[in-house]
Amino acid sequence: MVVKVYGPVYASxxxxxxxxxxxxxxFETVDVDIIKGEHKHPEFLKLQPFGExxxxxxxxxxxxxxxxxxxxxxxxxxxxxxxxxxxxYYAEKYKSQGTELLGSTMEEKGLVEQWLEVEAHxxxxxxxxxxxxxxxxxxxxFPLDPKVVQASEEKLGKVLDIYEERLSKSKYLAxxxxxxxxxxxxxxxxxxxxxYPLGKLGKGYMIRxxxxxxxxxxxxxxRPSWKKVLQL
Numbered sequence: 219m220v221v222k223v224y225g226p227v228y229a230s231x232x233x234x235x236x237x238x239x240x241x242x243x244x245f246e247t248v249d250v251d252i253i254k255g256e257h258k259h260p261e262f263l264k265l266q267p268f269g270e271x272x273x274x275x276x277x278x279x280x281x282x283x284x285x286x287x288x289x290x291x292x293x294x295x296x297x298x299x300x301x302x303x304x305x306x307y308y309a310e311k312y313k314s315q316g317t318e319l320l321g322s323t324m325e326e327k328g329l330v331e332q333w334l335e336v337e338a339h340x341x342x343x344x345x346x347x348x349x350x351x352x353x354x355x356x357x358x359x360f361p362l363d364p365k366v367v368q369a370s371e372e373k374l375g376k377v378l379d380i381y382e383e384r385l386s387k388s389k390y391l392a393x394x395x396x397x398x399x400x401x402x403x404x405x406x407x408x409x410x411x412x413x414y415p416l417g418k419l420g421k422g423y424m425i426r427x428x429x430x431x432x433x434x435x436x437x438x439x440x441r442p443s444w445k446k447v448l449q450l
Contacts, residue, residue, distance in 0.1 A: 220246055221274055222275040222276075223247050223273075223274055224272060226253075231272040233401065235447050236444055236447050240317040240443045241309065241315060266280075266282050270282065302398070305401070319396070321392060321393075329391075329393060329399070330392045330398055330399045333392055341374070343373075352420075353413075353419065382429070382430050385431055396441070400438045404444050411425050411435060
């Protein structure tokens, strides 16, 4: 059974796709353009009644999380948080194949969960705000707010300082193994360093000026799964 992944090609479904590739699971993507409001169309609401993304269909089984939901403008401090339910589900369902993404011991699993929470509540919100302001404000029809950009960059910088300290002691966030904790950072951190065809932040120095964060990014973004996601 081929898994269907619904969502905008430029955003959070990349987490799910990278996870599926790491777990060697067949999938196909179904683009849903949030800017055009396709996530609010009646046909999509039959699949996901809240009109949020990403969504997966695995045969008769449907599972959805929450990460991207463009709200009415202007956007201020409401951050959509991803529950990580989908990538956790596939990492567990296909635990015996592909890359082990959850950790092998209770201690490792605890650290994976800890850093997944850090990504969702500390790393993602200020970076999301930067992406909305710099990349999408003109597309969504509201003016870029320099104060929001500055405040978000300062918040993100403090978070990355903590990452720098952590990554000075281990190769990856949860230890010396690649996990969901690292994988979950890939889609939005990509905006910082290289961007996407839709745009980039031009703030790669936030990664590159931190030796250990930079080395970590080079390792995780060089994984064949992420390269394939970018090709897709």
